[in-house]
Amino acid sequence: MPQKVVCSKCGYVLFEEEEDLKPPDEIIQMFEDERCPKCGHKLSVVPVKVEIMPLKKSRRSK
Numbered sequence: 001m002p003q004k005v006v007c008s009k010c011g012y013v014l015f016e017e018e019e020d021l022k023p024p025d026e027i028i029q030m031f032e033d034e035r036c037p038k039c040g041h042k043l044s045v046v047p048v049k050v051e052i053m054p055l056k057k058s059r060r061s062k
């Protein structure tokens, strides 16, 4: 089963594997300071294989 982990902020592909599944925390530990090498976002252990989020209009300033 393919596995893909992307940065939840910028979408940078952190890890892509065709066969083996790695624990997300192990993947994150491969990166220095556990941050996205592109945007510097602190990585979480939530794999973003499928990201389904309801569109909320929370753009109001308060």
Ligand SMILES: [Zn+2]
Pocket: 007, 008, 009, 010, 011, 012, 036, 037, 038, 039, 040, 041
């Ligand atoms: Zn990023």
